[in-house]
Amino acid sequence: xxxxxxxxxxxxGEEISLSSYEGKVMLIVNTATGCGFTPQYxxxxxxxxxxxxxxxxxxxxxxxxxxxxxxxxxxxxxxxCTLKYxxxxxxxxxxxxxxxxxxxxxxxxxxxxxxxxxxxxxKALAMSALxxxxxxxxxxxxxxKWNFTKFLVxxxxxxxxxxxxxxxxxxxxxxxAELI
Numbered sequence: 001x002x003x004x005x006x007x008x009x010x011x012x013g014e015e016i017s018l019s020s021y022e023g024k025v026m027l028i029v030n031t032a033t034g035c036g037f038t039p040q041y042x043x044x045x046x047x048x049x050x051x052x053x054x055x056x057x058x059x060x061x062x063x064x065x066x067x068x069x070x071x072x073x074x075x076x077x078x079x080x081c082t083l084k085y086x087x088x089x090x091x092x093x094x095x096x097x098x099x100x101x102x103x104x105x106x107x108x109x110x111x112x113x114x115x116x117x118x119x120x121x122x123k124a125l126a127m128s129a130l131x132x133x134x135x136x137x138x139x140x141x142x143x144x145k146w147n148f149t150k151f152l153v154x155x156x157x158x159x160x161x162x163x164x165x166x167x168x169x170x171x172x173x174x175x176x177a178e179l180i
Contacts, residue, residue, distance in 0.1 A: 002157030006105040011074035032069040032147035041085035058089035113162035114142035
């Protein structure tokens with residue numbers, strides 16, 4: 001099975017099959033509008049503009065499961081992103097990425113690339129400290145830990161990398177560029 005077996009729902013309620021992106025490099029991201037990582041939208045949009053014509057897509061899936069940092073309707077979220085960050089990549093319906101209500105796509109993504117740590121640096125230490133208060137066993141399960149977790153999918157539909165929100169966006173872009 002590949003990522004192409006799954007679909008997501010856009011804000012209009014239309015099912016979008018990921019098979020429509022077959023042959024493209026995809027970055028699937030759970031996002032938030034009120035998070036310390038929200039400024040990553042700027043770097044995501046820059047990557048989208050740089051690589052989109054070469055077969056790159058970003059699938060933006062807003063999620064309100066982490067400290068309620070994505071309040072508002074799908075329309076309000078879209079308006080925020082387009083006005084503040086001029087985002088042009090497809091934004092989907094606000095959805096869950098963990099638990100019983102998790103999108104089947106996210107169940108699959110987590111089965112392909114589990115959590116491998118937050119890396120090093122102040123943001124990584126802060127995220128580790130926060131997660132210890134929420135889930136003492138967070139290091140040992142594949143759940144999405146926070147907003148702006150990214151899954152990189154190659155042109156064959158295979159999940160090749162997972163980037164935690166603390167990952168340097170330059171590293172994310174380097175991985176994308178290697179697949180383009």
